[in-house]
């Protein structure tokens with residue numbers, strides 16, 4: 001059986017035929033791995049490929065823990081136990097009640113009001129990013145356009161000063177590009193992570209001493225009932241935002257552009273009517289996060305299989321988003337698709353993407369800016385993909401801007 005977390009099988013993108021066959025014949029399937037090969041004593045994992053089963057696991061965080069194992073498949077390779085424990089400070093890897101408490105605090109930065117408050121600033125940013133890129137005839141869409149807005153959005157949200165943004169971006173990049181040296185991946189992804197963590201903790205200490213009118217100050221200032229984030233908790237929160245908010249949204253934008261430019265009718269339709277449904281279809285189609293995992297806390301059954309306590313369960317969003325039981329013609333990219341109950345932001349459980357509305361806003365703003373300012377954009381070559389079984393990521397996308 002093929003290891004579905006192996007980067008090799010993703011070199012041309014999500015292996016849709018393989019997943020379709022699994023959804024048909026083995027929707028919850030045990031994938032053996034060499035014992036200890038992923039840094040744990042596990043002998044393998046359950047691959048969950050159907051939409052309904054991914055939803056069921058996501059909704060039941062009592063039976064399927066995020067804490068018992070780390071959520072980030074790629075990080076597990078060769079990582080000593082103490083480093084894995086570090087990841088447990090990250091929201092994504094917590095279980096209730098700790099998760100519920102932390103999420104309630106950080107959610108204050110992501111209220112619809114807070115996100116809407118960023119709209120004007122981000123719209124201006126999006127327009128400027130597109131304008132700057134459009135000065136050249138050709139370029140790399142990923143580095144010149146798709147990368148910029150997600151970083152700026154998080155930096156804006158957190159109040160990171162302009163002069164520090166480049167560093168934050170580089171730390172984030174090298175944490176993620178770990179398997180792919182060409183991508184600037186650090187030999188040890190913990191190094192840039194520690195840099196970013198240190199930076200964020202300093203920022204938090206600074207705001208604790210001298211509060212300002214920004215989300216960092218809100219999160220680290222003591223409140224009634226003592227509900228706040230300590231500087232180190234804040235540091236880990238920034239760490240996850242840099243990974244969860246930056247790389248994912250960038251890839252949604254790159255996949256969206258590729259899909260639109262490969263289908264001139266869809267690009268023409270977008271430019272003409274700007275349907276709001278386009279954003280979610282872009283996230284479904286691109287599925288920037290291919291897989292997350294949970295660990296069973298008790299014996300249970302799923303999709304007709306007996307799952308034992310302690311078994312790892314991998315949720316393949318890249319498969320669930322193309323499940324023909326849920327989506328008509330899932331292999332058709334359709335910017336008017338509605339309803340679109342995709343799982344690109346995770347299932348609707350406790351860990352549902354905190355930044356989903358921010359990501360939607362960014363995608364909406366950037367494609368509108370592109371449609372306004374560079375309607376003639378076209379592909380200048382094939383995409384180059386990141387070597388990863390976890391992220392569905394495009395490293396470079398050559399385009400003609402006019």
Ligand code: HEM
Pocket residue numbers: 058091092093103154240241244245246248249252283287288289292317343344345346347349350351352353354355356358359
């Ligand atoms: C969680 C995808 C953008 C912050 C998640 C999860 C997925 C995801 C699949 C896990 C859900 C689960 O385990 O059930 C995406 C995609 C994005 C995106 C595809 C862009 C298109 C963002 C942005 C931010 C963000 C912009 C913040 C700036 C988070 C956080 C979590 C999360 C903090 C953890 C939530 C928790 O554990 O409670 N995201 N995300 N994401 N995302 Fe996103």
